[in-house]
Amino acid sequence: MYAVAEVIDDLCVANKGCRLCIMYCPEANTIIFNKEKQVAEVVEERCKGCELCVVVCSAAKHNAITLVHR
Amino acid sequence: MSKERIKINQEFYDIMPVEYQELVEEGTYGKEGRGWKDVGESKELIEEHSLCAGCPESIAFRYVLACLPAPEDTIMVGSTGCTSLVFPHVAVHNIHSLFGNQNAVASGLKRALSYRFPDKVKDVVVLAGDGATVDIGLDMTLQSWFRQEKFTTICFDNELYANTGGQSSGLMQKGFVAKMAPAGKKFDKVPLPEIAKSSGCHYVVKMTVSKPNRVEKAIREAILVAREVGPTYIQLYTPCILEIGKQMMEGLQEMRDSEGPNKRFEFEEYVSDEARAYLDTVNPKKRKRKKAIVTK
Numbered sequence: 001m002y003a004v005a006e007v008i009d010d011l012c013v014a015n016k017g018c019r020l021c022i023m024y025c026p027e028a029n030t031i032i033f034n035k036e037k038q039v040a041e042v043v044e045e046r047c048k049g050c051e052l053c054v055v056v057c058s059a060a061k062h063n064a065i066t067l068v069h070r
Numbered sequence: 071m072s073k074e075r076i077k078i079n080q081e082f083y084d085i086m087p088v089e090y091q092e093l094v095e096e097g098t099y100g101k102e103g104r105g106w107k108d109v110g111e112s113k114e115l116i117e118e119h120s121l122c123a124g125c126p127e128s129i130a131f132r133y134v135l136a137c138l139p140a141p142e143d144t145i146m147v148g149s150t151g152c153t154s155l156v157f158p159h160v161a162v163h164n165i166h167s168l169f170g171n172q173n174a175v176a177s178g179l180k181r182a183l184s185y186r187f188p189d190k191v192k193d194v195v196v197l198a199g200d201g202a203t204v205d206i207g208l209d210m211t212l213q214s215w216f217r218q219e220k221f222t223t224i225c226f227d228n229e230l231y232a233n234t235g236g237q238s239s240g241l242m243q244k245g246f247v248a249k250m251a252p253a254g255k256k257f258d259k260v261p262l263p264e265i266a267k268s269s270g271c272h273y274v275v276k277m278t279v280s281k282p283n284r285v286e287k288a289i290r291e292a293i294l295v296a297r298e299v300g301p302t303y304i305q306l307y308t309p310c311i312l313e314i315g316k317q318m319m320e321g322l323q324e325m326r327d328s329e330g331p332n333k334r335f336e337f338e339e340y341v342s343d344e345a346r347a348y349l350d351t352v353n354p355k356k357r358k359r360k361k362a363i364v365t366k
Contacts, residue, residue: 022110026128033110050124051319
């Protein structure tokens, strides 16, 4: 069982220009800005579950990312 | 290198890996004004590296690769360490050198490139850890600065030999106890930025990678200065979360804690007069705007 990040679309404020999780994710091409839905999107195969995106998103009080077990 | 050479022959397109197809379709080769804002909206030049989860060094790698002004004409020289684990996953030409030899290899490479491609601009960027730059390769590093070799040296400073279990390095802070340095470091952190200034570097920056816009500015200006003026040096703090006993999500906070006023990674920038004059010709608009704000 692995922990991976998951974005809650309704809470994500990427449409307002927030790029915190995309910026601070240590993995390349893992959190991607979905231009159609205007939200951040996690590519689960590449996510190592380090929780940095959860930390930066929660620190900005968006709380739009959680860790889920797959 | 011509940007056309990054394209895939149509007959072989369908058998190429998906990642490679994405790189050709959405990569940022040849794009004007590359920067960290491309991250997340286009394909990055690094893919599925093998560094630990939450490693700040991989954040630094992403920013450095996103901010190279001309990746298709850049050759990176790496050295032994955690950085050498990432280079096989990087879509920029790179050379692995013997431990500590990176600046000597880069000197030869830069000269050979200027003979082979006299009409083109080719950037050489050295990217090595603190062990390669300061302990084992200090000789080569300093000599390349004395000789005014025109390339950029980037040091990923994690303050110890992380890859081999945490031995003390010259850049470790005084008194720090690591797994393989139980007695604590006996002498002060080597002041390499100061040494770089007095050794002839024209652009020296010391900082952490917690602010991507600052990293972008530093990398871009260092490479531009290295093209025309002389050697440049950037020291980035990329803590090893495993060896300093942090959790995987604490790397960013560790960097923020170390860059406050009077901390050891407080932002420091040195630009020589020559480099400043050159940078003013490259970004004249930005300079004017800044001056206007000051006069108000």
